[in-house]
Amino acid sequence: MNTPNPTVSTVVRSPAAILKQVFGYSEFRDGQETVINAALNGQDSLVLLPTGGGKSVCYQVPALALNGLTVVISPLISLMQDQVSQLQALGVKAAYINNSLNRDEQQQIYQQLHNGLLKLLYVAPEKVLQHEFKERLSHLNISLFAIDEAHCVSHWGHDFRPHYCRLSELKQRFADVPMMALTATADKATRFDIVQQLGLNAPYIHTGSFDRPNIRYTIEEKFKPLAQLLRYLKEQQNQSGIIYCTSRKRVDEIAEKIADAGMNAAAYHAGMSNEQRQFVQTGFARDDIQIVVATVAFGMGINKPNVRFVLHYDIPKSIESYYQETGRAGRDGLAAEAIMYFDPADIGRVRRFFEDIEDEQRRRVEEQRFNAMASFAEAQTCRRQILLNYFSEYQREPCGNCDICLNPPKSFDGTLVAQQALSCVYRAEQRFGLGYIVELLRGANTSRIRDNNHHQLSTYGIGKEHSSEFWLSIVRQLIHQGLLSQDITQGSALRLTEGARVILKGQYALQMAEPRLQAKHVYQDKLAQFNYDKKLFAKLRALRKELADADDVPPYVVFNDKTLAEMAQLMPTNDSEFLKVSGVGFTKLNKYGSPFLHAIRNYLAQS
Structure with a gap:
């Protein structure tokens, strides 16, 4: 049975005005505006953009442009919390409902929904599919459903989740509400399956470039991996990074070795308690923990923009997993590295894991995906070309920013x-x-x-x-x-x-x-493009941390590194100049403008 919306959502604000006034950006990224317009016109859509490519803006701007509620289906509590924290810092009325809230807290949010006080609500697929919850939604003015991490819908996807399959129930019940499915990783088979599984009606499909030119891809032969790792970390000058391992035992061992070497590191895996995992994730987001050593359990919820490196201690099981995990580096668009240690003997070991998969079709899919990953690791041609070609984005020219291009095999x-x-x-x-x-x-x-x-x-x-x-x-x-x-x-x-x-x-x-016995990693100032004042940047960064701790949010919720570097370059001294800095909107001007402008004026007076 289709339940119509109580009212029809109409466009009440200009997308361009929202982008500038709320988010502080003057221009949309490639493809964002077209996707937004499709949603505003009531059309379903499938959005494929790389991690850090601006997927959230594609549904957050329509949410603020339309007069109803946007419901965002998200798979992880941490991801919901992070998105909502950032939106609230921008002055957006957003909330989430999940198991981290007690009954009274959930009732308060239900009351806000009933009174029309929220613009975005984040929920897990399990929650949104409950009969009682769907009944609540049927009495609200829903303007848009956004399905984040939509590859979880597909059996062909690398992270299939059964509850996602039932999300077509939303389309059946709310037939007039546009649905936007978003993902960073989906090959052709997965894309087609997402459309079919969700029941999207003649969707607008946007496939952005999968290229992340700011990430340097490097594969090193695994000789003495722990020594290689410690040598690399000592070159990173306190940069934030993630190290992925295949087993919990290895995660614990490596985290301990890194800590023993005097570096700020913590372990993260499914064998830890929820409290321990939350402590690590929060500490990493807030720059209190520099390096996280983790299994793939540490993943989708990472929205931290200043991760400067992602290192795979072992070969991943698919190119999709590798691409998504490496994509957590350099979300701010600044230079980042993706390193993988590779021992050809690992290929046989990983292949034996697939023998335990009982579903023959699923086993063949997993084996095929891993064979592509193994070929990528063994290849002697441009890494980026292989990645992009895998996702059907054919690249003729070598990238010039991977180990093969920078140091061709001899x-x-x-x-x-x-x-x-x-x-x-x-x-x-x-x-x-x-x-x-x-x-x-x-x-x-x-x-x-x-x-x-x-x-x-x-x-x-x-x-x-x-x-x-x-x-x-x-x-x-x-x-x-x-x-x-x-x-x-x-x-x-x-x-x-x-x-x-x-x-x-x-x-x-x-x-x-010719054996490559030691990779050369040259440390570069990732913010050099701004020609900024480093002393001022350090002061602004310390101020940001102080304000973030006072607000109980990660520092990047206040401003990201890119915005701070631009401040340290332009040195604004009044409100109008401050608004010209990328990433500064009216809400953040009102909330943080005074302390940052005061710090800049003091610095100039003392210089």
Whole structure:
């Protein structure tokens, strides 16, 4: 049964005026205005924009332009809380209803809804589908439904959630209310499925560019990952970052090692209590915690704009997951890095996880997605081209901002080192794994080698002039090229293949990739483009933290780094000049203008 709205929503404010007066921006980003106009005209839509691409503005502006209530379906409590905090700081009447609120608090929000005092309401899919809740909504003037993280609707999506499948019930009951589905990650099959599952009616589909040119993609061969990680973190000069690991145990271990090294880090995973997880997420958002080491449980709710790096300690299971997780870096549009440590042996280990999936179709989908991820990790071509092509955004030219473009792979005649490694495997009777063979090549004096009398082999120490990392890379390449195989039934013992024969006999010259033994990460001032006063920026940042703590909100809710840098560049001293700073609207001028202008005037007087 279709329940019509009590009243028809009409446009009461100009989108451009809302953008400037409320959000403090002079221009819409590419595609936003068209999506907004579709919603204002009552049309359903599917919006695909990258993380940090401005998806929320696409439904928040219509929410303020129309005279009804916009209901936002969001999958995570933390994401709702963050969005509502930011909207309230802008003077927008927004609220959320979820299990974090007690009965009295929920009743207060219901009363506000009944009195027409709210413009946006954030709810979880489980809540919005309850019969009692839908009955409440049927008595309100709903102007728009926004489905955030819409890929959760699709069986083909990388983060399918069963409750999302039932959201078509909203479309059936509120047939005249436009619905906007938004996601940052969806291939063609997922996009089509979202439209079908939600029952969108002739939707306007906007596919923005998936390119995040400010993110530098780098894949490093995994040699001594903990040492690699600590070396990288010491170069980051107290920048905010996220480190993703595949297991809770590894998360705890690495967080402890980072803390022992004197850095401000915390762990986050599903094995922790809700209170512990909330403490970490809040501390990270408020710049009290610098680095979070986490499983993928730490994800969708991260709206922090100044994450400067995302590092994958292990290979993710799909390009969609990788893209979404790396997209949490540089949401403010400033320079950021996405680093991944990669061991080719991890591919076989991850593939074995899929054997436990009982649904054969689902298993094939997961395997296909991981095969694409493995190919991405092993590729020797521009990382960004591969990512964009995967999402059907074909890019002809290399990006110039990934490890392949900045440091192109070099090849060399690897016949001699290949013969040395293959001979060593043969002399050791093909009974030992990669690590042991590397120790033999380098002439390591270990009890295991002595017990096996392998220190007497002719190949013992023949490669001692090269590092362990060099030989790890060489042996991995021999496996990758099909000259060695790993017998997983015998502790991953290395075995010679038939192809190794011609190499050992010197009948074929083997070209190999020159091992990249240490990645070079050059620290750059991510705000240099503003030509700003760094001392003033530091003072404004300290003031921002003080005001944010007083308001009990994350610092970026006051102003983001980009806005502070522009203040430190333009140095406004009155209200009209302050309004010219990007990210400053009338609400924030009234709320924060006085202390920031006072700080700038004092700084200029003392300079």
